Amino acid sequence: MSETTTETLRERIASVPFWFHSIELAPGVVTPGAKTEQELARQLELLDLPEIAGKSVLDIGAWDGFFSFEAERRGASRVVALDHFVWSLQLEPGGVPSPNDPGAWQPSTLPGKRGFDLAREALRSEVEELVTDFMTADPGDIGTFDVVFYLGVLYHIKDPLGALTRLAQVTREVAVIETQAIVVPGFDHLALCEFYETSGLKNDPTNWWAPNLSALESLCRAAGFARVETKSGPRLSLRYTPWRAHRTRIVVHAHKAPPERG
Numbered sequence: 001m002s003e004t005t006t007e008t009l010r011e012r013i014a015s016v017p018f019w020f021h022s023i024e025l026a027p028g029v030v031t032p033g034a035k036t037e038q039e040l041a042r043q044l045e046l047l048d049l050p051e052i053a054g055k056s057v058l059d060i061g062a063w064d065g066f067f068s069f070e071a072e073r074r075g076a077s078r079v080v081a082l083d084h085f086v087w088s089l090q091l092e093p094g095g096v097p098s099p100n101d102p103g104a105w106q107p108s109t110l111p112g113k114r115g116f117d118l119a120r121e122a123l124r125s126e127v128e129e130l131v132t133d134f135m136t137a138d139p140g141d142i143g144t145f146d147v148v149f150y151l152g153v154l155y156h157i158k159d160p161l162g163a164l165t166r167l168a169q170v171t172r173e174v175a176v177i178e179t180q181a182i183v184v185p186g187f188d189h190l191a192l193c194e195f196y197e198t199s200g201l202k203n204d205p206t207n208w209w210a211p212n213l214s215a216l217e218s219l220c221r222a223a224g225f226a227r228v229e230t231k232s233g234p235r236l237s238l239r240y241t242p243w244r245a246h247r248t249r250i251v252v253h254a255h256k257a258p259p260e261r262g
Contacts, residue, residue: 009122016115018091021066025122031115033064040066043178046232046251047151050174052076055146058170060134061086061153064115068127071149080145082130085156085206087113135162139169146173154179156206160193161219167254168224174255175225180210181250183234185242191215194245201247213250225254 006029013019013031022033022040030037053075059068062081071079088107089096110131120127130142135157148171157163167175180201182194193211201207211219217228232251 012118016118017093018096018112019064019115020086021064021115023064023066023069023119023123025119031064031119033066035066043151044070046249047176047178048231048251048253049074049176050147050253052147055173056080057147057149058082058142058145059149059151060167061151061156062116063112065119065125065127067149067151069119069123069125071147072125072127076147078145079127080130081116081127082132082134082142083113083116084131084133087116087131134166135159139166142170144170144172147171148175150175151178152180155201155208155210158208160209160211161223164219164223164225164254168220168256171225171254171256173257174253176251176253177216177220178232178249178251179216180207181216181234181248182210182212182245183248184212184245187243188212188214191218192245210245210247213252216250216252220252220254223254225256226258227255229253229255 006026009026009029013025019031019033021031021035022037023031025031052071054077056078057071057076059071059079059081062068062083063086065081068079068081087110089112090104090106091112148167150167154160154163154177182192184192191212191214193209193215195209196207199205201210213230213233220228230252234248234250
């Protein structure tokens with residue numbers, strides 16, 4: 001890339017008010033994401049993604065598209081980035097506005113999609129876009145995919161079982177689920193969820209539920225997945241107070257098929 005082209009790219013990156021993902025769009029040119037390159041690399045490690053080469057991939061809640069582009073980089077045969085909520089928001093340098101602000105919503109122009117559009121163009125990516133609300137769209141219109149990413153989305157959904165049921169309907173092989181969660185020492189054997197009526201989780205009114213690992217596994221099976229494989233579970237700490245809910249993050253792979261025999 002020439003110096004002039006690189007400088008133009010940097011200017012275009014700077015014109016996007018808010019980046020959530022740090023994405024290298026050219027050698028030495030990285031978007032200023034709220035999630036740093038190091039944080040995203042660590043998240044990829046914890047996700048322990050399944051084999052993607054030659055597979056179709058759906059990335060639900062794609063935002064700037066980091067995981068969509070990563071799936072493409074790993075050789076996926078087809079990648080679809082799905083979003084609606086963030087892409088419709090008028091994002092500012094300070095972050096995501098309150099969804100209760102009517103002025104935040106611009107669904108006709110999709111201002112929150114500018115980062116994804118620029119990244120896809122700069123990377124010369126063939127990732128497809130799907131602008132739709134996953135919770136109201138007809139799963140038949142979305143189609144089915146070998147691998148589905150559901151990363152950082154579940155706790156934003158009022159109906160987690162309904163969301164996971166929809167997820168199972170669009171998944172052919174495995175769904176990679178990463179979510180806010182809780183751990184309650186002494187009650188790991190019970191399926192528990194913490195509910196946030198207003199802004200109880202990270203001062204964000206779009207956060208509703210945080211399950212413990214047992215609850216997430218049970219929800220996945222009830223939704224139609226045959227088995228659930230924990231990839232990153234809660235790490236019990238001596239700092240945890242017994243009988244209290246402590247916040248953590250967990251990753252599971254929800255499989256449509258039971259394990260092979262033998």
